[in-house]
Each structure stands twice: as C-alpha cells, then as structure tokens.
Amino acid sequence: MNTWQEISTFAWHQGIGYLIGSVLFIALLLYRLRPADRRTLKHTLFFFAICLMGLFISGSFHHLGMAKAASILHEIFIVAEGIVLIRLCGMLVFRVLLPAARLDTPSILEDMLVIVGYLIWGMVRLRYAGMDLSGIVTTSAVITAVIAFSMQDTLGNILGGLALELDNSIQVGDWIKVDDVVGKVVDIRWRSTSIETRNWETVIIPNSVLMKSKFSVLGKRVGQPELWRRWVWFNVDYNIPPARVIEIVEKAIQSADIQRVAHEPRPNCVMMDFDKSSARYAVRYWLTDLAVDDPTDSTVRAHIYAALQRADIRLPVPEGNIHLFKEGEKHNEIRLSRETAHRMKTLRKVDLFRSFSDEELNTVASRLKYAPFVRGDIMTKQGAVAHWLYILTEGEAEVVLESSSGNTTLSTIHAGSFFGEMGMMTGAPRSTTVIAKTDVECYRLDKESFESIIQSRPSIAEEISQILVARQTELHSVQDGIAAAQHSHTQANTEILTRIKKFFGLLE
Known part of the structure; x- marks a missing residue:
C-alpha cells in the first residue's frame, strides 16, 4: 500500500462521499433560496473545507506513526463535520421548509434546537469512542450548576429572549416604548433586543430588562390595523x-x-x-x-x-403689562395703510372689482378678512350655502364637480383668481367643491361687507351680473360638455341681475 492510499484509508471514513454530497446539495439549495444567508453559507462551507483538510492531516499523522494524535484529530474533525451538516439542516428546515408551510418560528428556537443537535451528536461520538457517559453527565451537572450560578444575568437574558419569542409578546417590526425609548424592533437575539429609533439610533436592551419591566407595544390591538x-x-x-x-x-x-x-x-x-x-x-x-x-x-x-x-380666532399669548407710547399709534397707522394699499392692488387684478372707484376699493379692502388654508383643506363644499367669496393671493386650488358617477376635476384656480361669487351676490348654494391643492392664502369678502357699496351705487349690480354670467356660462359648458350653456346669454344676464337685486334688497 503506497503512502497516498494509507493516508486516504485512514482519513476518509465510511460515508464521507454521502456527507460531502449532502452538504453541497443543501448548501446549493440555501444559496439559491436564501440570498440573505449567502455570507453565512460561505463561512460554513469554508469551515467544512477545513474539516476535510483536517481529516487528511490526521491521515498524515497516522502515516508518520503518531497513531494517538491521529485518532484524536480524526475524531475532532468528524465531530466538526457533523456540526456543519446539523447547521445546514437547521437552516434548511427553519428558513426554507417551515416558512414554505407558512409556519413562522422564532430564530432563538432554531438556535436552541441546533445547539441541542450539536450536543446529541457530540454525545453519540463520545459513546461511539467507548467513553462512559454516566460519569460525564454527573460531572456536567455540577459544572452546569456552577456556571448557571455565576452567569445568572446572561442566562436570564437568554431565557428572556426565548420567552419573548415564544409567547409573541413582541415581534420584529413592532413599535415599542421602554421607559423613555421609543423605536421599532429590528432584531431579537439571545442576549438582547435591538430597537431602531426615529433619531437614527439603535438601542440595545437586555432581554432580562424587558422581562422584568413594563413596556408598551404601540399601535397594536387584537384584530385591528396598526394605528x-x-x-x-x-x-x-x-x-x-x-x-x-x-x-x-x-x-x-x-x-x-x-x-x-x-x-x-x-x-x-x-x-x-x-x-x-x-x-x-x-x-x-x-x-x-x-x-x-x-x-x-x-x-x-x-x-x-x-x-x-x-374663524378669526387668535391663539392666546402670555399676558403682561405693556406701556404704549404715542409713536406706536403712528407705526400702526403706517402698517395699516400699507396693508390696505396691498389689498387694493390685489382687488384691482380681479375682474369682479374692475369698475370700482378707488374709494369703493378702499372700502372693500378694509373689510377683507384673512383666510389661510392648508393643502388638502376643503375651502368650500358643493351644495353649501355661504354668503361670501374668496380671493386667492398665494397658492393653487382645484375645482371639483361631485356627482353620482364620481368626482371630476374641472379646473385649477391660481393666485389672483376668485370663487364663491354666486353665493355672495345671489345667495345660491355652492355649485362645486374647491380643495386647496397647495398651502393657500386668501382674503374673504362677506355679503355684509359688500352690501353698503351696492346699496350706495345700485348700477354696479348690472356690471357685476355680466361677469357672473360669463363665469356661469363657462361652468355650464364644462358640466354639460357643450359649447354653450342651456340659457342664452341675455336670459342668464337678466336672471342673475334680478337675483342680485332681490338678494341685496334693491327691488322696489
């Protein structure tokens, strides 16, 4: 028998071919089905290669006449090979087969059963080597008691993590609050639980702390969505x-x-x-x-x-004693004058006030109310009765027509436009819904603020009615899908003018 045959005969134990084939087959399955575990697989296969090399080294020792050392090395690497196979089988069962059967098991359970498999395999090999296990079990019990006493906290963390996983107190993905820490559970390990906070921090909490203290699982209620x-x-x-x-x-x-x-x-x-x-x-x-x-x-x-x-409701400010001086009144007058001038400039851009004199514009400007809206706010609702109009100064809003067949977006209102004029001038219900597309700033003009102007100059009603007719005709064209509204321009003008006069009490 030559040297190579002697080394191979001692090193390659019975069933080595089946072992190598099983390891490679399971590793290939896991590599394809579990991309997240590929790094672990590479390390495991590298360890398996070391085991095979170790068996070859043990055969070399045997060839050199070091029989005892060769036997010890041979047994060590056989045990290591079994550990590799048990590890791969555990990954296959808990990470592929059970999830495929829709059975969700905690990662700690996989670790514990794999470790139990290691221990059983080690005991089998010791028994196979002819060692009496009764003495080992007795000695191990004493050693275990000493270790358990000296590692109470560590064992508490391990058992705590197992309990948390098995009773489903918390799961990966849950949001929990522990004392002043609020975050999302990203991992539950043997010793600790990892929580990622909104501040981009990862907080490590020992499992024994979670078992001994109270914690809250946020947004979780039986049979309800996460809110x-x-x-x-x-x-x-x-x-x-x-x-x-x-x-x-x-x-x-x-x-x-x-x-x-x-x-x-x-x-x-x-x-x-x-x-x-x-x-x-x-x-x-x-x-x-x-x-x-x-x-x-x-x-x-x-x-x-x-x-x-x-709603013209101001948030309160802290109370205090303030001493005012004469200069403050002058400052307020200047500020008010600038604001009125700005409002008049805005009104001049609106068709509805095109024929107003400076005095009339000044009156309207002084009575405007600031009305901001936030994106998504309903600025006016179809069918609602509201005797005021809005003038947009900043932002955009969508005009939506509600019907039994669904909502239809008719147009987009931009800064400088106005809406709600029919409600203010005739008392008619809102014909469409207007929704703030962005943050919007508006001025609101009420009927009461406009009434004194139209009472002092009734002819303004006719001028305004022509503008309202044009806007109403445009709306009817969109609603009906035709080029003209149902009423003729003249009929609509007469009808709206009559409604304006009636609404403001101008009819005799």
Missing part, C-alpha cells in the same frame, strides 16, 4: 365658546385629506383643561405610519392654525 393615537395640544382664549372651537377644528381636520391620518376612527377635538388665561384643547387622531409622528403632528397643527385663523 397609534396621537395628541396635538393647543390653547384658545376663554372668550371663545368651547363648542365653537371644537366644531371648527373637528370640521377642518375631518374634511381635510391629511397623509398618514386615519379616516376611521375619526379625529376628534376635546377640551382637556383650564389654564390661567386660556382653555386647553387637544386634537386626537390615529397615525397610520408610526415612523412619521412629528411631521404628521406638524401638519395637523397647521390645519388647526389655519382653521382658527379663518
């Missing part, structure tokens, strides 16, 4: 009735299409407390994406602020 209720606080002066504040804010939040705010359960507004100089309110809404809490809160606050501004 988390948020509170947005604000204060309003005592002079404003709570019922009015709640109605205004609820209407604004519920009607607006705000990203990441659930439609059901509906947002609501409640009065929560009495402060020294104001009432404390809160808007409660349900967040659909727990990773974006502060930006969504900010958007909700913007809608609250805009709704209160439109």
Whole structure:
C-alpha cells in the first residue's frame, strides 16, 4: 500500500462521499433560496473545507506513526463535520421548509434546537469512542450548576429572549416604548433586543430588562390595523365658546385629506383643561405610519392654525403689562395703510372689482378678512350655502364637480383668481367643491361687507351680473360638455341681475 492510499484509508471514513454530497446539495439549495444567508453559507462551507483538510492531516499523522494524535484529530474533525451538516439542516428546515408551510418560528428556537443537535451528536461520538457517559453527565451537572450560578444575568437574558419569542409578546417590526425609548424592533437575539429609533439610533436592551419591566407595544390591538393615537395640544382664549372651537377644528381636520391620518376612527377635538388665561384643547387622531409622528403632528397643527385663523380666532399669548407710547399709534397707522394699499392692488387684478372707484376699493379692502388654508383643506363644499367669496393671493386650488358617477376635476384656480361669487351676490348654494391643492392664502369678502357699496351705487349690480354670467356660462359648458350653456346669454344676464337685486334688497 503506497503512502497516498494509507493516508486516504485512514482519513476518509465510511460515508464521507454521502456527507460531502449532502452538504453541497443543501448548501446549493440555501444559496439559491436564501440570498440573505449567502455570507453565512460561505463561512460554513469554508469551515467544512477545513474539516476535510483536517481529516487528511490526521491521515498524515497516522502515516508518520503518531497513531494517538491521529485518532484524536480524526475524531475532532468528524465531530466538526457533523456540526456543519446539523447547521445546514437547521437552516434548511427553519428558513426554507417551515416558512414554505407558512409556519413562522422564532430564530432563538432554531438556535436552541441546533445547539441541542450539536450536543446529541457530540454525545453519540463520545459513546461511539467507548467513553462512559454516566460519569460525564454527573460531572456536567455540577459544572452546569456552577456556571448557571455565576452567569445568572446572561442566562436570564437568554431565557428572556426565548420567552419573548415564544409567547409573541413582541415581534420584529413592532413599535415599542421602554421607559423613555421609543423605536421599532429590528432584531431579537439571545442576549438582547435591538430597537431602531426615529433619531437614527439603535438601542440595545437586555432581554432580562424587558422581562422584568413594563413596556408598551404601540399601535397594536387584537384584530385591528396598526394605528397609534396621537395628541396635538393647543390653547384658545376663554372668550371663545368651547363648542365653537371644537366644531371648527373637528370640521377642518375631518374634511381635510391629511397623509398618514386615519379616516376611521375619526379625529376628534376635546377640551382637556383650564389654564390661567386660556382653555386647553387637544386634537386626537390615529397615525397610520408610526415612523412619521412629528411631521404628521406638524401638519395637523397647521390645519388647526389655519382653521382658527379663518374663524378669526387668535391663539392666546402670555399676558403682561405693556406701556404704549404715542409713536406706536403712528407705526400702526403706517402698517395699516400699507396693508390696505396691498389689498387694493390685489382687488384691482380681479375682474369682479374692475369698475370700482378707488374709494369703493378702499372700502372693500378694509373689510377683507384673512383666510389661510392648508393643502388638502376643503375651502368650500358643493351644495353649501355661504354668503361670501374668496380671493386667492398665494397658492393653487382645484375645482371639483361631485356627482353620482364620481368626482371630476374641472379646473385649477391660481393666485389672483376668485370663487364663491354666486353665493355672495345671489345667495345660491355652492355649485362645486374647491380643495386647496397647495398651502393657500386668501382674503374673504362677506355679503355684509359688500352690501353698503351696492346699496350706495345700485348700477354696479348690472356690471357685476355680466361677469357672473360669463363665469356661469363657462361652468355650464364644462358640466354639460357643450359649447354653450342651456340659457342664452341675455336670459342668464337678466336672471342673475334680478337675483342680485332681490338678494341685496334693491327691488322696489
């Protein structure tokens, strides 16, 4: 027998071919089906190659006459080969076969069963080598007790992680709150649980801490989608009735299409407390994406602020004693004059006020009310009765026609345009819905503010009616899909003029 045959006969144990074939076949399956585990597979196969090389080295030792060393090395690398096969089988079962059968098992369970497999394989090899296991078991029990006593915290973390996985207290992907830490669970390991916060931090919490302390799983309720209720606080002066504040804010939040705010359960507004100089309110809404809490809160606050501004409700400021001097009055007069001039400049660009004199424009400008809207706000609702019009100064809005067959976007209103003129001039219900496409700034003109002008110069009604007819004809053309409205221009002009005079009491 030559040297190579002697080394091979000792090194390559019975069944080595089946072992190599099984390892390569399972590794190939995992490589194709589990791309995320390819790095682990490479390390495992590298270790397996070392085992094969170790067997060859043990054969070399045997050839050189070092029989005892050769036997020890041979047994060590056979055990290592078995560990590789057990590891690959565990990955195949827990990461391919069980998920294919729609059975979700915790990663710790895989690790524990694989380790148990290692121990059983080691005991089998020891028994095969002729070693008495009873003495080993007795000695191991004593050693285990000593190790368990000295590693209480570590074992507590391991058992805690296993308990968390098995009873489904938390799962990867859950949002939890532990003391002052809020984040998303990204990994549950033997010793600890990893949580990623919104501040781009990863917090490592020992599993024993989670088992001993209270923690909250956010947005989780049996049989319900993932939603988390948020509170947005604000204060309003005592002079404003709570019922009015709640109605205004609820209407604004519920009607607006705000990203990441659930439609059901509906947002609501409640009065929560009495402060020294104001009432404390809160808007409660349900967040659909727990990773974006502060930006969504900010958007909700913007809608609250805009709704209160439109209702001429100011947020309270801290009270204090302020001494005013004569120069302050002059400054206010200058500021008011500049604001009025700016408003008059805006009005001159609007067709509706094209024939107004400077004095009339000044009167209208002084009576305009600032009315901001936030993107997604419903500025006016089809069918609603509202005796005012809006003049856009910043932003864009969409005109939507609601019907039984669905909603149709008719046009986009840009800065410098106006809408709601039929409601202010004739009292007619809104013919379309207007939704803020961006953040919008408007001026609102009420019927009462316009009434004194039209009463002093009734002829202005006829001039305005011609403008209204042109806009109404354009709307009818879009609604009906024809080039002309149902009424002739003359008939429509007469009809609208009569309605304006009747609405403002100009008919005898």
